[in-house]
Amino acid sequence: MVPFLFGGTLQTEVCRYLTGRYPDGPQKMDQYVFQSLKSILLAVEGSLPNSSKSGTFHVDEDELEAIRSTLDIIHFNLSDAILTRCENEPFVEAISTGEFVSPILADAIDGILQDLIESFKKVDIESPFRRTIGSCLAAFERLKFLSAVNFKEAINQVNTPLTFIDNLGEFVSRLKALNMESLAPHIQTLVNGPVKLDATRDNIYTLFVRFNSLPDQMNIAINNLNRYNQTLSTSVQSSMNRGVNRFHLLLTKELQLAVIATWHDIPCQSLRLAAKRGVDSVCYTFLMPFNAFWTGLGFTLLLFIPAIIFAVKLAGLYRKTEKYSHDYEEP
Incomplete structure (x- = not known):
């Protein structure tokens, strides 16, 4: 039912951007979708304080995070990169020199770092420091006679x-x-x-x-x-956090370089052809009949209205010319 009702509109308004009938269509579509999702996200975030008080609706934080991740991906004009720029550029350059890696690898990097933190927590780092401090205090205790x-x-x-x-x-x-x-x-x-x-x-x-x-x-x-000795736990934790933050930047950079190195082998032209075939199959093979139906129905209605007007005019003319016809005699 939904494709039947809205298929013609989708084929006319959306497919003209994706199929290249509109200049810079894929890029315009990416920007439009990005701005629309951004407006929705800002509206939802702005309504969260009021909704929590009134209890009208509840928005899960995971859903907001999913919208943010989608915004990060759309922000790099993925449709334009695959459908347009892949024709003349390698895949890595088509997606802005690997910047597209960041939102995709964010969760994976955070998971790796969290595992490292948990591993550090299992290792007793404080005990060697406390033993050293205890040995120094014992040595100073033996030297107290100098006082x-x-x-x-x-x-x-x-x-x-x-x-x-x-x-x-x-x-x-x-x-x-x-x-x-x-x-x-x-x-x-x-x-x-x-x-x-x-x-x-x-x-x-x-x-x-x-x-x-x-x-x-x-x-x-x-x-x-x-x-x-009293602040040892806090000092160790803060030092670990600083090290993890520095390692996070290093790991992010190295993973990006590793992914970019693998993406150099992706055949961008083949990817573009496959995506273009998919768009054409949806826009022309699947949605074109619905567009043709509604277009034909529209033309039929446009032609049917003058025909009705002409028939009414013809009937009125017939009544005027055949005023004393037996069809109009009183029974």
Whole structure:
């Protein structure tokens, strides 16, 4: 019943775009369908808040997502690509250099990434970090005895001169200049003892200063480790999410390149011929009889109306000319 009633209209209005009788017909049809579906989607989305309050009708979110996916596909003028551009261009170039891949692979990529996330969740990533933090805290606990050592007193002792001689090195040099054999052992004792200690005084002072600041640095490190231990789960999850997002872009690009590489082998000309045969079979073989019927009926009605008018006029003329005919006599 539907093809019988609307077949003629479809054959006239739709097929003229798809069969190329209208200039840039497939592209115009894609744009018209895209704008129509977009208007429907915007109208449905705009009515969702009111419909949820009044309860007049319910629209499933999956249905809206299906409309959005259809819009993504139609937006790339698929009919124009197959029916028109495939005549002179490869398939990949006909569909805008592979951009058509994005809406098709979106669900597949999301599914792959979701499986990867689930696999990551099964792996215990936090335990090695927590064991490392525990080992560091245990090591700092063993070093807490350094907090009880008074390094300030040691620093003051380092600043105290070892002898009452102002310049011990110069004093030893003068003793060596005397060239007295009896003083040689004593000079060597001074060189091995006080002179070496006096030469390393600065290094010892720096070491004690560092030891003195070590308890404060240990407390800072312990606080940071405790804070990191408390936020470890959140940090691992956020790091995983950032990595997945970066991997999503990389995976999308690589899959697009892989699909484009396979689509280079698609015979675009053969695809166009097959699609054109399908359009012709529907528009000419199936819908043309309905169009011919309604066209013939329309012409018949157009011709029948003047015939009726002519018959009425002829009847009136007959009555005027045969006014006293026996057919009009009273019974």
